[in-house]
Amino acid sequence: MTHMTTKENIQSLFDAFKELTLISDYEAYESDVFLAVRSGFTSTPMFNFILATKAFDVKELVQLRSTLNVPFLFTALDPSLITPAIDKQLADHEIVLAEHVEASYFDQWDQLTMPELPDASYRIEAVTTIFQMNDFDRISSLCFHHERGLAAKFMRGLIINGFHSEHFKLYMGYLGKTPVNIGLTYKINKKVAVNMWGATHPDYQKKGFATLLAAYRMDALHKEGIETILCQNMAASKNMYQRLGFKASGSFPFYVSTVGMGQSEGAQG
Numbered sequence: 521m522t523h524m525t526t527k528e529n530i531q532s533l534f535d536a537f538k539e540l541t542l543i544s545d546y547e548a549y550e551s552d553v554f555l556a557v558r559s560g561f562t563s564t565p566m567f568n569f570i571l572a573t574k575a576f577d578v579k580e581l582v583q584l585r586s587t588l589n590v591p592f593l594f595t596a597l598d599p600s601l602i603t604p605a606i607d608k609q610l611a612d613h614e615i616v617l618a619e620h621v622e623a624s625y626f627d628q629w630d631q632l633t634m635p636e637l638p639d640a641s642y643r644i645e646a647v648t649t650i651f652q653m654n655d656f657d658r659i660s661s662l663c664f665h666h667e668r669g670l671a672a673k674f675m676r677g678l679i680i681n682g683f684h685s686e687h688f689k690l691y692m693g694y695l696g697k698t699p700v701n702i703g704l705t706y707k708i709n710k711k712v713a714v715n716m717w718g719a720t721h722p723d724y725q726k727k728g729f730a731t732l733l734a735a736y737r738m739d740a741l742h743k744e745g746i747e748t749i750l751c752q753n754m755a756a757s758k759n760m761y762q763r764l765g766f767k768a769s770g771s772f773p774f775y776v777s778t779v780g781m782g783q784s785e786g787a788q789g
Contacts, residue, residue, distance in 0.1 A: 540677050540688050549588060554581070558590045569593040572601055578609040585777075594775040595621075602773050610775060618774045619755050624766040626738065627748045631765045634735050638728035639695055644736050647690035647702075648683045655699040656692060663719035671717075689740075693720075693733045700724040705737050713746045718757065731760050738764070 549556040556570040568591050570584060576596075585592055594615060596602055602610075607617070626632075647656055657671040678685055686707070693701040701724065704717035715737050720730045738749055753761050754774075 538677070539681075539685060541674055547588070549584070554584055556584060556588055556590055558588050569595065572596040574598075575601055576606075578606060578613065581610075582613050582615075592777045594777075595772045597772070599771060599773055613777075615775050615777050618776050620771050621774045622753045622758055622771040623750070623769045624753055624761055625748055625750050625769055626761075626764065626766045628765055629742055629747075632735065632738060632742070634739065635728060635731045638732060641696045642693060642700075642729065642732070644691055644693050644733060646683075647692050650679060652692055652699075653679060653690075656690060656702050659699060659702050659719055659721050660717070662722060691733060691737060693729055695724065695729075701729050701733050703733050703737050705741055707741070707744070707746065708750075710745060711747045713741045713749050715741075715749055715751045730757070731764065734760065735764060 547558055553574055553576045554570055554572055558568055570581065570588075570590055570592070572581070572595075574597075581594070584590075585594075592615075594610075599620070610616070645652075647653060653672050653675070657669060660666065660671040661668050672679065675688075675690070678688055678690070683690070688707075689705050691703045691705070692699050693703075699721070701720035702717065703715065703719075705713055705715060707713045715734060718730065718734060720733075741749060749766075751757075751761055751766060753766075
């Protein structure tokens with residue numbers, strides 16, 4: 521998101537994810553100060569946000585949100601734009617800080633070591649059936665606090681194509697026959713990919729499963745020729761990715777307008 525400063529880049533983002541989501545209805549807005557996107561996936565922050573690219577007026581932000589009906593994620597390209605005074609003004613409009621998101625990358629493959637198996641019955645499989653997709657959706661809804669069915673709806677393009685894709689791959693970790701965590705990889709091109717949508721069922725967190733699934737996805741991507749992996753880390757995943765060797769490349773504040781909204785539990789990126 522920190523690189524999306526033009527409508528052309530937004531178009532590229534939607535084109536890249538069209539295979540996954542079959543998304544078609546969206547609108548993008550760009551001014552000297554703000555970049556905004558709104559889509560039919562109103563519960564998905566990635567496709568519904570306002571980004572401030574320079575110093576801004578909170579009243580203009582609120583008006584833009586009302587005009588575009590963005591449902592609503594807000595961030596700033598430069599964290600220093602959010603001064604204490606701006607933060608208070610945002611709070612007055614019930615726009616509250618959820619947390620800071622840190623962008624990071626990994627490219628030192630000689631330093632990657634696979635973590636120890638947390639349980640002998642733990643295994644990882646690619647998601648290839650609608651039954652697995654239902655379990656993926658269930659864990660996603662528990663950790664990211666979205667309604668059941670959203671993940672499956674969001675990925676309906678992948679489902680229709682029989683889970684075959686050059687760019688996207690879903691994974692699920694099992695403890696015996698029980699699904700415990702999920703993850704997705706997205707290959708931007710032949711050399712760069714993203715680890716995303718990582719989450720572990722609340723009953724199985726803090727046991728090493730998240731770290732092993734993240735490392736497994738990294739190793740799988742490297743075997744396919746990927747040289748650099750990107751990730752956007754929230755508080756729950758920051759330390760885990762640091763232990764795996766990811767290096768920070770910047771951070772940005774993540775604001776929402778949902779009063780009382782909690783942080784995502786078990787979300788690892």
